[in-house]
Amino acid sequence: MVNLKARDDAALGRFWAAVLDWVVFHEGPGSTALGPAGFAWPDPDALCLDVVAVPDPEAVRGRVRLDLAAASATHQAELVARLVASGxxxxxGGDEPWTTLTDPEGNVFRVRRETDRDTGPIAAVVVGCADPRAMARFWGTAMAWTTHEARDDRARLRAATGIGPYLEFVPDPLVTRNRFHLDLTPSPRADHPAEVARLRTLGAADADIGQGAVPWAVLADPEGNRFCVLTR
Incomplete structure (x- = not known):
């Protein structure tokens, strides 16, 4: 799951649902969750988006972004036009094979040409980091995803089923608070404390974001990117 902080979770959730052609499967006070039609939570290989309202989310360039998939240059132009019309x-500009945009709350994302047609509307969740290879090792083991590429300038992971978006790591020394972050959802049969302990042995550390007494755990990966380990 990708968690996105917002001033207006309902409005931003509607934007992303329309953009991705997804459905909103949960609406509650301060939280709007959306995913592909037919999504059944928790699905270990699927990606969904949880938009969470916070009083004043920082408008900064974070280390995590979404890259949307376009099948061709024509499709890319059509998709960008639809996105702009939606807000x-x-x-x-430039001649890159991608187009950079911001959503209605200023979060940066890209539309890029993606030759792999099985990613769905999101080509990749992209994380900036200092060491793509090391991050791929940590997250690949943490999520039991398969490494498809591991270079100094990019590493890519994907669910073992071979479908859905990639998780990509690219060099970016920027250190800042993210409005996007990852949430892990263990199997309903998994022991939550044991799963948190397993992640610590892989190199994760406890993180305090003022969460107080909550049923989930907040950790940071080896480069300090915070993520949550959810319960059912």
């Missing part, structure tokens, strides 16, 4: 703003 996104185009950022910059």
């Amino acid at each position: 996104a703003k185009r950022v910059g």
